[in-house]
Amino acid sequence: MTLTSPTPTAPVKRAPTPKNTGPTRPSRFRMGAGQQMKGGPFAYLTLAVVGFGSLLPLYWTLVAASRTQDEVLASTPPFLPGGRLLENVATAWEQANLGKAIVNSVIVSSSITAATLFFCTLAGYAFAKMRFRGRGWLMTAVIATLTIPPQLSVVPLFMMMSGLGWGGQLESVIFPTLVSAFGVFFMRQYLIEALPYELIEAAKIDGANNFRIVVSVVLPVARPAMMVLGMLTFVQAWNDFFWPYLALNQQNPTLQVALGQLSASYTPDQSIVMAGALISTLPLLVVFVVFGKKIVGGIMSGAVKG
């Protein structure tokens, strides 16, 4: 097998032949010079089991959301979806203020994502390519903030928000997460390699000021990383539970808060709860199916240099 050999298109040979695993076998993939040995049946089988375990709870959400509570809780649980999905969704919609919750979740997640992208790209660029006093320890400070759990500051945060008149308002959820330390770090790592100094210099010689450089040089170069960071941020903002649950109320919830309140009601109907869970998960699952490759790549690239 040489470096240029095309991907084998022949019918699948599933025989466990340990051929060609000698020490001098060249790596076939440019990306990842690691141990690129061919996976045997054991690898596929294990991954299939793990994959099944990953998907089963999601599938079961669908099953439970499309049946009655009695069927879901029967001593032999159902295994196939039933026909009550639309009714359950409609009930959940009424009980949990889901319409408002969806709008709120979209507003919160997209404004957090937009702000994070803008500010983190700026800060990442400064840390990656500009020289200024205190750069090293300021970057260390940014990373250090990653280790502070939100629990430590929620009590005064709640009081502050009520003092600002944002009690129960979306502002109280949006403002604390406008910029993320992870985002700054992620953009910095990307721009260190992706943005050559020559480009910045050329723009300077052409008479561009610093902000002009950001707009016409940095942002275009940063776009791929911004895509990835945007998706990661959106997923995180959409799924955030702890602080929104404390800060918002039943009249003005995000999807996750509405879901939490639905299940905290006196006697929750499990199939209705599952219908709500399905509605809150579905948009992200669609994003995952469409952009799965990009998100996977983003998590891996964010990690490898960490």
Next chain:
Amino acid sequence: MATTTPTRDAYVPPPRRPQKEKPSERRQLWRSRLWRFDDKASPYAYIAPFFLVFGAFGLYPLLYTGWIALHRVSMTGLDSMEWVGWENFDKILHDPEFWTSVSNTFLIGVISTVPQLLMALGIAHLLNYRLRASTFWRTIILTPYATSVASAALVFALVFRADGGLLNWTLGLVGFDPVNWANGHWTSKLAISVIVIWRWTGYNALIYLAAMQAVPNDLYEAASLDGASRWQQFLKVTIPSLRPTILFTIVISTIGSMQLFGEPLLLEGGTLGATGGNENQYETLSIYLYNYGWNLGHLGPAAAVAWAMLALLLLIAAVNWLIGRAVRTSDSAVRRGATR
């Protein structure tokens, strides 16, 4: 930071200040001053948003928590604070429920983090093989990451139900008696750990996979020339090369497990969720904080809990650092003895 040092300066040196100031050169001078100010101030302007937001909504509240912890504040009257000194700390430190939640947080943290990271390591190793449809496998394994805490906890609450739960039904097939998962001390912690493990194993596996792909192939070639089996290569080449990444995931997972909130809150839901079960058998520190502040309405003790969490976090960090140092010392001792 060695990696951040640029190979050369991006800046064109600012124009020299002219000796004689002709009126025609005034504009030139003004422009160059502006230019220099732009260069000096821009980086700070770009990083300012992060520090402003963090200062206002992270650092300031963190410090203010300490002040609130010394006062009596109730949810119904947020404006009136009454000085009580150490009373709040006294109260929580003499509350057996607090210590239950400390040990619960620790136990759940251990039984969720350790298997999670070991499994992630194994899965990453498999994903590192040359596979058909490798992106497909990676995406499938990452799917739980797309699920929110709330949805995951609610589905698993159904799976772990005492009667009519999916898990007990499966156990029944094999001949086991049904287990009351949420009621038992160990079983409830196990159930919560399963939710955590389910959501985060794939994520950690991808982080490990990325690190594995950065391991140079020569190391494996050298090892196999020396006659190392695949398992030995995994132990002697892969794991040591991944050490910084493994440490990173341990730190991140530890911090994550300190914060567990949605999983225990929603495991049974309702009033049981807010107290972590009828015997507080799965009450975590976050639940304890929530219960004091948002259920009972006493924000002072809730703030004291937050500071107790900070103390615990620092303790964990210290232990981590000590272990890291011990590992490094023994490691370099080994390396000094070895020849490459």
